[in-house]
Amino acid sequence: MPRDTLNGRPTNSELPCWPPLIDLVGLDLVDGFMWMLEILLEDDSMLHAYKHIETRRYLHLHESGGRAFVCVGPGRYCEVDPRIALEAVVADWELSLVEDADADPIRAALATARARADEHAAANRDE
Numbered sequence: 001m002p003r004d005t006l007n008g009r010p011t012n013s014e015l016p017c018w019p020p021l022i023d024l025v026g027l028d029l030v031d032g033f034m035w036m037l038e039i040l041l042e043d044d045s046m047l048h049a050y051k052h053i054e055t056r057r058y059l060h061l062h063e064s065g066g067r068a069f070v071c072v073g074p075g076r077y078c079e080v081d082p083r084i085a086l087e088a089v090v091a092d093w094e095l096s097l098v099e100d101a102d103a104d105p106i107r108a109a110l111a112t113a114r115a116r117a118d119e120h121a122a123a124n125r126d127e
Helices: 019-025 082-099 103-126
Strands: 005-010 033-041 046-052 058-062 068-073 076-080
Touching: 005 068, 019 033, 019 046, 019 058, 019 082, 019 103, 033 058, 046 082, 058 082, 068 082, 076 082, 082 103
Parallel strands: none
Antiparallel strands: 005 033, 005 076, 033 046, 046 058, 058 068, 068 076
């Protein structure tokens, strides 16, 4: 298990928090996700778990935006490059869009989301 993991536990919050997801994927893709839960990390910050409707994969984003995490075990979260987290969630979905009439706008929105993820990763490296 990676050494730089954080413990986390779900909170009782039932109020969705959309800003971290909108910040990463933009308004064109946000409807493809469901907010699932809020996770309190051991450093007293929050993660928000979003589930992609098509792939059923989770995207864990930090409350402050720009940071992504993966669950590496029960209650354990490791920070990863936002682009890697995004790709893990949407890659198979994008491949399934070949016959979809909306494929081009979705691919354009994904390209924008990937660029945003790269910007977040660069900003996090500079801090």
